[in-house]
Amino acid sequence: MRGKISAMILGVALAPALLSADVELRGTVIKLDTVKNQIVLKTSKGEETLLTKKDSQGLEHAREGARVLVRYTEMDGQPKVTQIYPLENEKVEGEKGTTQVPR
Secondary structure (H helix, E strand, C coil): CHHHHHHHHHHHHHHHHHHCCCEEEEEEEEEEECCCCEEEEEECCEEEEEECCCCCECHHHCCCCCEEEEEEEEECCEEEEEEEEECCCCCCCCCCCCCCCCC
16 A cells, blocks of 8 residues: 555656656747747648747747757646757758757
């Protein structure tokens, strides 16, 4: 019984960390709106709108037409950008592929 309770407590304690893990998305920048704090990407699934934060890193790579890899975290039910990397050498066609991106 104690083992099950301990496991449940551990699961509840780790849940926020698992839910806030960074997700990666590749695409082409359509627009960076600094007033609305949004970046719009064209991806293989269509257009994706993500929110930027004051501490989002790599915003200088978010130029219109630029290929980027965006790392974001779901916060308050919304995707918020943590890091943007340029994908200068990746093919424009297809959203899949391997690219060496700094971690």
